[in-house]
Each structure stands twice: as C-alpha cells, then as structure tokens.
Amino acid sequence: MRTLIRPGLAGLLGLAVAACGAHQARLVPPPPISPATAIVGATLWDGTGRAPVPNAVTVIRADRILCAGAVGECPVPQGAKVIAAKGQYLIPGLIDSHVHLLFVQNGSATEDLGLDLRDLLAQGITTLRDMGNNPAVLLSRVAGFDAAPRVYAMQLVAGRRFFYPAMRLVRTERGVEYRQAPALTMQWLGWSPILFDRSDNPDAVVATARQAGAMGLKLYAQLDSVSIRRLTTAAHRAGMPVWGHAWPQPANVAEQTRAGMDGVVHAAGMAGELFTPEDRDTLVNDGALQAATARVATAASARDPRILATLDSMAAHNVMFEPTLDATRHSVASYDARIHHVPSIQEDYVRAAAAFGMEVTREAVTRGVRISAGTDHVAYGPVGDRASLLDELRLYVDSIGLTPTAALLAATRDAARAIGGDAGGQIGTIEAGRYADLVLLGANPLADIRNLEEVQLVMRGGRVWRPGQLRSGIAMIEAR
Numbered sequence: 001m002r003t004l005i006r007p008g009l010a011g012l013l014g015l016a017v018a019a020c021g022a023h024q025a026r027l028v029p030p031p032p033i034s035p036a037t038a039i040v041g042a043t044l045w046d047g048t049g050r051a052p053v054p055n056a057v058t059v060i061r062a063d064r065i066l067c068a069g070a071v072g073e074c075p076v077p078q079g080a081k082v083i084a085a086k087g088q089y090l091i092p093g094l095i096d097s098h099v100h101l102l103f104v105q106n107g108s109a110t111e112d113l114g115l116d117l118r119d120l121l122a123q124g125i126t127t128l129r130d131m132g133n134n135p136a137v138l139l140s141r142v143a144g145f146d147a148a149p150r151v152y153a154m155q156l157v158a159g160r161r162f163f164y165p166a167m168r169l170v171r172t173e174r175g176v177e178y179r180q181a182p183a184l185t186m187q188w189l190g191w192s193p194i195l196f197d198r199s200d201n202p203d204a205v206v207a208t209a210r211q212a213g214a215m216g217l218k219l220y221a222q223l224d225s226v227s228i229r230r231l232t233t234a235a236h237r238a239g240m241p242v243w244g245h246a247w248p249q250p251a252n253v254a255e256q257t258r259a260g261m262d263g264v265v266h267a268a269g270m271a272g273e274l275f276t277p278e279d280r281d282t283l284v285n286d287g288a289l290q291a292a293t294a295r296v297a298t299a300a301s302a303r304d305p306r307i308l309a310t311l312d313s314m315a316a317h318n319v320m321f322e323p324t325l326d327a328t329r330h331s332v333a334s335y336d337a338r339i340h341h342v343p344s345i346q347e348d349y350v351r352a353a354a355a356f357g358m359e360v361t362r363e364a365v366t367r368g369v370r371i372s373a374g375t376d377h378v379a380y381g382p383v384g385d386r387a388s389l390l391d392e393l394r395l396y397v398d399s400i401g402l403t404p405t406a407a408l409l410a411a412t413r414d415a416a417r418a419i420g421g422d423a424g425g426q427i428g429t430i431e432a433g434r435y436a437d438l439v440l441l442g443a444n445p446l447a448d449i450r451n452l453e454e455v456q457l458v459m460r461g462g463r464v465w466r467p468g469q470l471r472s473g474i475a476m477i478e479a480r
C-alpha cells in the first residue's frame, strides 16, 4: 500500500536513508539552536555565596546560563561569540523586589513607564516585583516594551474597613478629616485591591489573583490575624508567596509571622508591636496610624523587647524584611527642603519612621532576619525623587553596616528568594540553568557598593544592552 508523504517529510526521509547508506556513517551534529555567548576574563561573583572567581568564563545559550566558573571548569564552546571582559566584574542581574510601576492617575506612569523600565534596565536591574497595581493591566502594558526588566506582579488584598470605613467623617486629633475610603483612592491610581472578609473564601481570592496574572498576594491593610492566616494558608496551598505591609492593622508583625507569611515591608510598621490589640484595632485610618506611630517610634523604642522578640521570631520562621530605607530618606529630604512650614502629621510620622526604621533594620540584621532590597520605587515624577536600588544598597552599607557583599545578596540571591515561586528559582544567581540575567561592571562592587554605577553591559535572558543605548532610547538594537 502506498503511503502519501508530504514533500518536506519525503526529503527528510531521503536524507535519513542516505545517512544510513552503505559507506561509513558520518555523524553530522545538528546545528545549535542558537549560538553560544561566552563572557571571558571577568571576575565572577555569582551570588551563591562562593568567593569571587578571577578570570572566569560564563557561557550563555539562548536565554539561559550554560555554565559559569574558572577557565577549566567552563570551556568556551566552538563558534561562541566572545565578550572580552578582562578587568571587569560579572554579577547576577539586580532585583528590586518592591516597585510601583502603574499609576493611571493624571496619565503619569502610563506615558513614563517605558522610559522608566529602560532606565531601570540600564542600572543593571533585570527583575522587578510590583507591589501595588492591577496585575492584568500592568502585565499587558509591560509586555509591549522590548527593553525592560522582567516584571512580576503581586495582587493587593485588603479588609472591609479599607473599602467601607464608617459612614461618617473621621477626624484625627489634629483636626484632619477623612471622608474617602482608602480603597477608592487606590482605585483612582488604577490599582485593583480585592476585598477579603474573614469569613470569605480565601481560595477564591487566590484564584482571582492567579487569573489576573499575579504571582503572589500583598496583604495591604485592615486585615486581622484570622484573615491573614486564612489567606496565607490558601496562597501557599496554591504555591503563591504572601507578603504584606508590616502591621496591616489590626494584625501586627508577630501575628503575621505566626500566620506563616513570607515577608513584610516598611520598617516603620514594626511600631505595631508597641500597641495593644485594642489600640491596633482602633487605628483605622492613615492619619490616626501616622499620629500614633509618630508618638511611639524612636531609635530607642526600636530596641523595645516586644520588637526584638518579633524580629527573633521572624528570623526563626524565615520571614523576610524589606525596610525600604531609601524611600523614607526621600520623604525626609523633601520635608527638609521646605523652609517655613508647620509640620503636618505626615511629616512627624516620616521623621519618626526614619530614625526608628533605621534602628529596627540594624536590629533585624543583627538578629539574622533576611533582608530583600525592595525600594518602593515609583515610575513617575523627577528621576531624582524616586527611590533607587543603588541608594537602598548604599544605605545598607553606610548606615546599617552591611558589607557590600551582604548588600548585594539582598538585591540578588535573597531578593530572588523574596520573589519566590517558580520565578524566584530561575533568577538571582549565576548558575547553570538559570536565566542569563547578568551585569558586567567596570569596577569592583565588593570593594565599594557605589561601583554598581559602573555598568558596562546588561544581559536579560541572553539579550545584551548597553546603558547608553537604553538611556538614549535611540538605538534599540542588540549591542555587539
């Protein structure tokens, strides 16, 4: 019986027959799927904890790292494109685990987003975790940009009081009146928080988040310890990490830690440990919370036994900490720049939070709490006013006392752990099989963290970019 064979397939079969023919079989290796690239001669700091490797070879194929190590460990494949990097330093692509890219209000970040993403990539940042957004809208917008870090989105979740505060004016002790539900302000930004009541089905929240493209939950505000535990359990069951504001009112960090959350953000929120459960339950709006924090948060109260006990518990349960020090520094600087003014509650809060947060972070590091270098960077406004990863790391070294190596781990290996899930396992270190997300520096960042400014080349998933090219916005072709 004749079998019909399509011409293309017939050709292939013909070749196969010829290859198996009478003469000696000649094995012709198939052409490589994509040519390899080898970065040769740099000092390799791979972020795994191993010592820097001088004169290293790092081989990349397609979007992955094939191998990385000393010359003998990692041979350069024949035909590989070689990037000569003698005298330079190769580190994993940096991760900022706390940004806000999407601000629809006034059209701000809708227009600036592409520029911001290119600028972040030029800084050597190859991965971002967005901590407040509308995941579906953000991810579809980011997908339209070619030159951009990887972006992972978290789903915001908040309690009933965030959506429906009591139907009355809320007056703070200084006479400020609040009329609007915080959730509405957030929705104006284009963000999409999900409401969760302690009796709601947490699996439904997780399913909605997943459908929107989120890779984890961010527990934002007005959640009690029961809600936090139920949401965390459901998210973990689905393989999703759970982060949130430290002290999301009324639950405090001790309760978040007991609930099994993966990490908390903003050092100032550790002030929640200094209030009774009854007090925490009454601080239902930002003004009251800020006034209360400004009253109790000082460098000395950061060493209160209740805070130290919570930090010890965080270390024991592997709950990570994102202090966001540079964002607070920017806020303080903006108040410092005003000459004649009456301090507002917000200013008192910011100044107290700065001193308190710095000391809390020092204690956290001393007690072995793992730090992730999220910044609270936003994608709009003057570039100099936005928190930056380099400045966050500089503060870790200059003000907290971390070594440059420890600071770098907070923006590579440990930030990848903060991102968690499948994504976190594929970034953050230079190891075979991980994404080829790399930064080549002209000076040693382990000697001086400021040398992170000396970016020569950024690779994201095997694609190479030069900072000048990204910042000029003109030559959006692959660098050679």
Ligand SMILES: [Zn+2]
Binding pocket: 098, 099, 100, 131, 132, 376
């Ligand atoms: Zn934030």
